[in-house]
Amino acid sequence: MSTLQITLNPLAVDRLHEALTCLSKFGDSVTLEARRNKLNLRTLNPTHSAHILICLAGDTFCDSYNFVPDPTKLSFGSNGGSQVSQRSEEGAFKCKMNVKALLPVFRGRYVQEPINKERDENVVGGIDRCEIVLQEKPNKGQCRLVVKLVCRQGITKTFRLQYEEADIIHASFLKEWGVNKWAIRATELKKWMEHFGPKTEHLEIAADDEERVNFTSYTLKVIDGAHILKTPLQTSIELDLIEFNEFQVARDTSIAVSVKDFKSIVTHAGTFEHVQIQAVYGEPGQPMQITYDQNGMFCEFTLMTRKKGAAGPVGKAEPVAKIMSHRSAVPGSGTGSVARTREPSVVSRTSVTPTVPPTASAQPVVATKDASRPESVPVEMPPPPLRVTPRGGSVSAVPNSKDSPALVSGTRQSSLSTGLRGSLQPRQSQSLFIMDEDDDVFGPSPAPAGDEQFEALLDDLDGEDVLGWDASLGSERVSFVELQERAVNADKGKAVAGKEKEQREGRVEESGSYVEATQRKNVVKGLFDD
Amino acid sequence: MTQDPAPSAAPGRVFSAISSSTRHIYDLLKCIGFMPIANVSISADNIRFSVEDSHSMQANVCLTPDLFSSYNYTPSTIHQESTAAVPPSSAEQFNLESEESNSKFQISLSALLECLQIFGADGSNNSGGGGGNNINRQGGAGGISGRDNVPIGRQQGPFFGNPNLFEQNNLRLPGTCRFVYQGNGFPLSIILEDAGVTTTCHLTTFIPQSSTDLIPFNRSTLTHKLILKSAFLHDALLELDHLSPETLIYSVSPNKRPNFSLSATGILSSATVDLSSNNKVVMETFLVHEEFVGRYKFGFVRKAMRAMGVASKVSLRGDGEGVLSMQYLVEVGEKGAAPTFIDFRFLPLNHGDDYEDDEGGGGYSGMDGAEEDEDGDEMME
Numbered sequence: 001m002s003t004l005q006i007t008l009n010p011l012a013v014d015r016l017h018e019a020l021t022c023l024s025k026f027g028d029s030v031t032l033e034a035r036r037n038k039l040n041l042r043t044l045n046p047t048h049s050a051h052i053l054i055c056l057a058g059d060t061f062c063d064s065y066n067f068v069p070d071p072t073k074l075s076f077g078s079n080g081g082s083q084v085s086q087r088s089e090e091g092a093f094k095c096k097m098n099v100k101a102l103l104p105v106f107r108g109r110y111v112q113e114p115i116n117k118e119r120d121e122n123v124v125g126g127i128d129r130c131e132i133v134l135q136e137k138p139n140k141g142q143c144r145l146v147v148k149l150v151c152r153q154g155i156t157k158t159f160r161l162q163y164e165e166a167d168i169i170h171a172s173f174l175k176e177w178g179v180n181k182w183a184i185r186a187t188e189l190k191k192w193m194e195h196f197g198p199k200t201e202h203l204e205i206a207a208d209d210e211e212r213v214n215f216t217s218y219t220l221k222v223i224d225g226a227h228i229l230k231t232p233l234q235t236s237i238e239l240d241l242i243e244f245n246e247f248q249v250a251r252d253t254s255i256a257v258s259v260k261d262f263k264s265i266v267t268h269a270g271t272f273e274h275v276q277i278q279a280v281y282g283e284p285g286q287p288m289q290i291t292y293d294q295n296g297m298f299c300e301f302t303l304m305t306r307k308k309g310a311a312g313p314v315g316k317a318e319p320v321a322k323i324m325s326h327r328s329a330v331p332g333s334g335t336g337s338v339a340r341t342r343e344p345s346v347v348s349r350t351s352v353t354p355t356v357p358p359t360a361s362a363q364p365v366v367a368t369k370d371a372s373r374p375e376s377v378p379v380e381m382p383p384p385p386l387r388v389t390p391r392g393g394s395v396s397a398v399p400n401s402k403d404s405p406a407l408v409s410g411t412r413q414s415s416l417s418t419g420l421r422g423s424l425q426p427r428q429s430q431s432l433f434i435m436d437e438d439d440d441v442f443g444p445s446p447a448p449a450g451d452e453q454f455e456a457l458l459d460d461l462d463g464e465d466v467l468g469w470d471a472s473l474g475s476e477r478v479s480f481v482e483l484q485e486r487a488v489n490a491d492k493g494k495a496v497a498g499k500e501k502e503q504r505e506g507r508v509e510e511s512g513s514y515v516e517a518t519q520r521k522n523v524v525k526g527l528f529d530d
Numbered sequence: 531m532t533q534d535p536a537p538s539a540a541p542g543r544v545f546s547a548i549s550s551s552t553r554h555i556y557d558l559l560k561c562i563g564f565m566p567i568a569n570v571s572i573s574a575d576n577i578r579f580s581v582e583d584s585h586s587m588q589a590n591v592c593l594t595p596d597l598f599s600s601y602n603y604t605p606s607t608i609h610q611e612s613t614a615a616v617p618p619s620s621a622e623q624f625n626l627e628s629e630e631s632n633s634k635f636q637i638s639l640s641a642l643l644e645c646l647q648i649f650g651a652d653g654s655n656n657s658g659g660g661g662g663n664n665i666n667r668q669g670g671a672g673g674i675s676g677r678d679n680v681p682i683g684r685q686q687g688p689f690f691g692n693p694n695l696f697e698q699n700n701l702r703l704p705g706t707c708r709f710v711y712q713g714n715g716f717p718l719s720i721i722l723e724d725a726g727v728t729t730t731c732h733l734t735t736f737i738p739q740s741s742t743d744l745i746p747f748n749r750s751t752l753t754h755k756l757i758l759k760s761a762f763l764h765d766a767l768l769e770l771d772h773l774s775p776e777t778l779i780y781s782v783s784p785n786k787r788p789n790f791s792l793s794a795t796g797i798l799s800s801a802t803v804d805l806s807s808n809n810k811v812v813m814e815t816f817l818v819h820e821e822f823v824g825r826y827k828f829g830f831v832r833k834a835m836r837a838m839g840v841a842s843k844v845s846l847r848g849d850g851e852g853v854l855s856m857q858y859l860v861e862v863g864e865k866g867a868a869p870t871f872i873d874f875r876f877l878p879l880n881h882g883d884d885y886e887d888d889e890g891g892g893g894y895s896g897m898d899g900a901e902e903d904e905d906g907d908e909m910m911e
Contacts, residue, residue: 101798104772144799154806155762156788157769161799 002093003068004034004134012061013130014110015271015297017103019054022268022299024099026050026261031166032145034067034093034134043099044169049304050261051171054297061296063129069093070136093134096166097145105147105159106130127151135160171302173289177282180253182213183246184239186269186277186292193266196259197233202306203262205279206254212238213247217259245276255284256306265290265301281305544605544633545572545711547598552707552722554862555597556646559639561837561858561872562589568639569738570718572711573632574603580744581639587830588745589837590873597862597870599706605633633711636736637718645720645731711735745875751850753822754782756790757815757843758805760858764838766803770794771832773801777879778828780854784818794828814843824852825879834858837872852878 008016023030023043033040037058044051058065069091111126131148144160151157196203196217204216216236241247269277272294281288285307291300549555562568565581572578580590595601705724712719717732770778773796781791788804790813795801807816834856838844841858848854856874 098798101796104769105799153762153812154809155766155812156802156804156806157766158802158804159799160801 001136002034002070002091002134003066004093004132005064005066006039006058006062006132007064008061008130008132009063010110010127010129012063013106013127015061015295016056017106017109018268018271019297019299020099020102020106022264023052023054024103025264026052028099029096030099030102031094031096031168032163033168036067036069037065039065039067040168042168045261049258051169051302053171053300053302055300057296057298059296067093092168093136094166094168095145095163097161097163101161105149105161109149171287171289171300173280173287173302177286178280178289179282180207180249181246181278181280182244182249183276183278184244186266186272186275188243189266189277190270192237192239193263195235195237196263197235200233200235200259202256203259204254204256206252207247207249208252208254210241212240213244213249214238214254246278253283255281255288257288257303261301261303265299268299543710544603544713545577545709546600546602547577547595547709548600549598549707549709550705552646555593556643557840558591558593558860558862558870558872559643559646561840561860562591563639563643563836564589564833566638566640567636567736568642569634570637570735571632571634572603574605577709579639582745583830583833586827586877587833588875589834590744592871592873594868594870596868598709603633633713634738635711635714635718636738637733641733642718642720645733648729648731745853745877746851747847747853747855747875748849748851753820753848753850754818754846755815756782756813756817756846758813758846759811760838760841760844762805762812763844763846764835766792766805767831767835767838769803770801770828771835773797773799775800775828778826778831779823780826780848781821781823782818782848783821786821789816789818815845822848822852824848824854826854826876827879830876834874837874841872842869854878 019041020030023041026045027043028046029043031040031042033042039056039058039062041054041056042052056062058067070093071091109127109130127149129150131150133146133148135142135144135146137143143163145163147159147161149157149159192215196215200217200219202218204214204218206214206216208214214236215238216234218234266277269275269292272292275292275294277290277292279288279290284305286305288303288305289300290303291298293299559568559579562579562581565583568579568581570577570579576592576594578590578592580588582588705722708719708721708723710719710721711717714737715735717734720731720733722729767778770792773794775794775796777794779793781793783789787806789807791802791804793800793802805812807813837858837860841860843859845857845859846854847857854876856876858872858874860870860872862870
């Protein structure tokens with residue numbers, strides 16, 4: 001049984017509520033992940049185009065934070081003996097809850113002063129402190145997250161919230177993708193957000209010249225069959241580069257994200273005082289990452305950007321082409337996306353200068369070229385011995401993964417998303433997310449010495465671009481290659497048994513630590529076939 | 531049942547009351563406005579409106595003469611005028627004199643509230659009478675058509691319907707509102723006179739269907755009596771209301787902590803609000819003879835929340851049968867005026883119902899981990 005005890009002051013509860021409100025704009029459920037010194041809240045939106053991570057630091061955000069991992073799970077993980085299991089089997093407690101159940105619990109708990117002076121004694125609402133305790137008794141069938149609000153006047157409100165077990169889904173964002181970055185004060189950005197109409201869908205962020213950035217919101221609505229083309233409203237806002245605290249964007253880079261998502265982020269960031277939003281992105285079609293943190297709350301949003309030339313249903317690409325003239329419409333290119341995984345690292349957030357390794361800088365180009373290739377599926381099959389993604393893949397991953405064979409590489413291939421192609425936005429076809437239990441996102445607070453080492457280790461791994469995926473607490477692993485096979489097989493309905501065998505053999509040759517591959521594959525298949 | 535609202539040979543007035551403002555009357559009646567039909571009983575002491583739902587809950591409002599600038603009830607008239615119409619009542623008068631001297635009728639409460647609203651009683655909320663209002667409109671429609679008598683007539687209708695107009699001229703000339711009831715079979719007339727404009731509403735009255743007795747509350751087996759500030763009860767129930775629960779578990783205990791707790795279980799979570807008996811700011815009176823745990827349908831209790839919101843204090847009592855009585859003390863407008871009481875009674879849910887889950891929530895009393903065994907066992911069932 002894990003032990004989790006958190007005490008929050010009213011202000012932190014208010015912050016937490018704002019964070020949950022923000023999360024609720026993206027998805028219905030929130031995943032809680034308790035670690036030794038922090039609590040992570042995550043939401044993945046239903047179309048898998050946005051992933052939000054909000055990290056609450058145990059010591060700066062919470063008045064007190066105590067998490068003791070489940071000892072049984074810890075020993076479970078140490079069986080592996082590998083690096084992966086050590087770091088993923090920290091015994092983090094993960095659960096999933098409905099955000100609608102959480103919202104009212106934390107709503108309006110911070111009351112600054114009596115609303116009505118005449119009844120100041122009668123002021124209801126407002127709390128002294130909030131205690132969150134995990135009550136985990138699986139054998140008794142009673143697992144609840146208990147939130148106890150100690151209110152004024154000796155009133156106690158206790159909420160017992162149901163949760164379900166959950167796997168952590170992780171956004172993949174390669175450091176190499178972060179070639180473009182800018183930072184701006186949230187309040188500055190928030191001023192302009194209201195100009196983007198509520199019915200517009202996309203927001204294009206274009207840096208066309210050296211002096212200003214263009215934010216354009218537009219709608220791309222193509223009604224099939226009836227020949228109705230609706231692009232009712234376009235709003236452009238030009239921001240001078242002076243407004244930005246940092247701006248490093250390649251010329252003629254323009255990306256498009258969902259207006260609604262972007263607004264939700266800016267709205268949330270605007271609730272902080274003097275917070276600076278930092279956005280990092282690469283080419284269109286690669287995710288964009290927006291981060292900010294204050295007072296022990298670290299927020300990271302990973303948004304999928306619209307792919308070049310992907311313009312909704314095939315053949316209706318014209319409006320986009322007009323708006324974003326540099327896009328080349330290549331129907332079907334949405335399938336060619338590749339998911340890369342990477343642990344978000346301290347370096348990517350804290351350093352101002354790009355920390356992209358020399359090899360990586362060239363990769364986005366490769367990626368886009370590949371992505372625009374119409375018949376992309378065959379390319380997704382990697383040469384068996386190499387554990388590299390065919391597109392956007394960094395070659396540097398290979399030797400490193402050899403060095404640490406236990407670090408199982410894996411990526412989530414787009415078997416699911418390819419099925420959705422055509423009916424959904426193309427950007428969703430890129431599988432942004434991997435299941436992962438290791439998410440050592442930087443806790444804003446200094447971690448204990450052990451953790452620092454640990455994170456340093458992680459960073460090393462990040463630098464080497466190791467892909468990690470572990471579906472089941474590290475007890476079973478699936479290699480990246482297998483996953484990819486899965487995906488392709490699922491897509492094509494082809495049995496590529498021979499190749500599978502080949503690949504497996506190749507992998508086994510490479511590193512002897514892979515065993516029981518077939519069984520694990522079944523597990524993976526179950527996950528993807530959902 | 532009903533008679534034509536046009537009184538040809540007008541008898542003397544049985545009841546007549548004048549108020550300079552309908553606002554507080556409206557506010558009070560709105561608290562029980564969750565049902566479309568109300569029973570009205572007029573006596574020399576008060577005029578009482580009561581509603582009931584499913585014979586399981588009941589709510590009463592007594593408007594005392596204090597609320598009116600003039601209040602006249604002349605039961606003698608009713609005898610002269612209505613004994614012929616209702617012969618059996620005369621026989622019983624000897625036994626239940628005090629009761630029978632009252633004028634009793636049913637009225638469409640939603641229509642009455644609408645009338646009061648037309649008169650500008652409700653400034654902020656023009657969304658109609660809430661829940662049950664739309665259910666029974668026919669009575670109201672007939673009644674309001676009486677406005678045709680008004681000189682200005684329909685042209686003024688939309689303006690009257692817009693309460694903002696009334697709010698804007700906050701000068702609000704002291705128009706008078708008259709309630710007139712002329713006896714059995716006659717409508718209840720509401721006449722607004724305001725700066726030479728007279729608006730009349732005739733609300734059809736109905737003969738009460740059956741004896742609408744109060745839910746019996748046995749004072750001799752009183753288990754507890756709590757008086758607390760209504761705002762805290764309102765806040766507690768609001769918290770529970772977020773879960774959209776079915777059942778409210780109400781438990782009072784003389785010595786075991788928490789002394790007073792309300793809990794409910796929704797689909798996604800369960801919640802408990804514990805109130806301490808020690809804090810005198812919240813709890814004025816805490817008299818508990820024995821432990822009391824009652825289950826009530828949350829939907830019924832929710833209907834009392836409007837009253838909770840406007841009241842300043844509430845008295846909670848339970849009897850041996852589990853009937854819960856809530857009495858809300860509402861301080862009406864003018865200072866020094868006697869407060870008005872709104873009274874709710876709830877029948878408990880049967881204990882046979884399968885609410886084991888709720889039991890777990892109700893029994894929960896803390897996070898210390900020591901007491902968890904007993905409710906854990908219950909969860910296993």
